[in-house]
Amino acid sequence: MKKIGFLSFGHWSPSQHSGTRSAADALLQSIDLAVAAEELGADGAYFRVHHFARQLASPFPLLAAVGAKTRRIEIGTGVIDMRYENPLYMAEDAGAADLISGGRLQLGISRGSPEQVIEGWRYFGFQPQEGQSDADMGRRHAEVFLEVLKGEGFAEPNPRPMFPNPPGLLRLEPHSEGLRERIWWGSGANATAVWAAKLGMNLQSSTLKEDESGEPFHVQQARQIRLYRDAWKDAGHARAPRVSVSRSIFALMNDQDRAYFGRGKDSDQIGQIDNMRAIFGRSYAGEPDQLIEELKRDEAIAEADTLLLTVPNQLGVAYNAHVLEAILTHVAPAMGWR
Incomplete structure (x- = not known):
């Protein structure tokens, strides 16, 4: 069994060719797609930040x-850039959203991806401490966030408060029990996957990572997952970890699918991201039988318990629901995921 959800980048563009022409379109259609995905039997609705x-x-x-609009589906991010976050305010927001959903939040956090502006976190009022990098700052914000999610008191109460306080030090409210165990770290390298395991975070591994061996992407990603699980075991955590991988997968069911995605073979790509040699995993597109055979050879998908399908959100809710339904109906059962 494998949990299957979607991951939306939430793009919008005023172009006449886009089905999401404004920020309002992107937000409202994201809600509608989550509702549709739940109705189709998908397990998760995840959003980039x-x-x-x-x-x-x-x-x-x-x-x-x-x-508020769904009842069963997991709701998450992939990922929140912690360089931009006040971890205490974020804990309050996360607690409120988790309580509204009935404890279904699955928050993916990380150092973040390449930015649209230079050092954008400075505009949000953050800067690394002397001798530290922005990545160090992001990891430090994550550690503070994890600590306050435990729900333990840490703040000295006012002796003359406006409202009566419970005894002892005060914690942030609202606190959502169990959310601490539903935090994921988006890792682009083996070392940060091991670090995430030591801190007791689940692992999100995306469609790119540092090219650390020159091997195919799925082979490197599978090794990253195994290193993560070994580190988790060594850390002695009581619960079992979860691991997700992201993929672009399209079953070609009709002429529209073939027009969008039937352009021939895809392959891994090598590029530079933030001075890092990165490997980008291939996309999958084909007739269902062909797709199933190709996916069986993906070692990282086999290692993961959760698969996030990246969706072309600008093609609209109805088409993206069709994309999800094709995978859930024609591919997942044959792969043993359902």
Whole structure:
């Protein structure tokens, strides 16, 4: 069994060729797609977070709205850039959204991806401490966030408060029990996957990672997952971890699918991201039988318990629901995922 959800980048563009021409379109259609995905039997609705871009940004209003409109589906991010976050305020937002959804939040956090502006986190009022990098700052914000999610008191109460306080030090409210165990770290390298395991975070591994061996992407990603699980075991955590991988997968069911995605073979790509040699995983597109045979050879998908399908959100809710339904109906059962 494998959980299957979608991951939307939430793009919008005023172009006449886009089905999401405004930020309002992107937000409202994201809610509608989550509702449709739940009706189709999908397990998760996940959203990217990018600042200074025509994409989804502040995630918690959207997550809360999706939580109020759905009943079963997991709701998450992939990922929130912690360089931009006040971890205490974020814990309050996350607690509220999780309570609205009935405890279905699955928050993916990380250092973030390449930015639209230079050092955009400075505009949000953050800067690394002396001798530290912005990545160090993001990881530090994550550690503070994880600590306050435990729900333990840490703040000295006012002896003359406006409202009566419970005894002892005060914690942030609202607190959502169990959310601490539903935080994921988006890792682009083996070392940060091991670090995430030590801190007791689930693992999100995307469609790119540092090219650390020159091997095919799915082979490197599978090794990353195994290193993560080994580190988790060594850390002695009581619960079992979860691991997700993201893929672009399209079953070609009709002429429209073939026009959009039937352009021939895809392959891994090598590029530079933030001075890092990165490997980008291939997309999959084909007739269902062909698709199934190709997916069986993907070692990382086999290692993961959760698969996030990246969706072309600008093609509209109805078409993206069709994309999800094709995978859930024609591919997942043959792969043993359902």
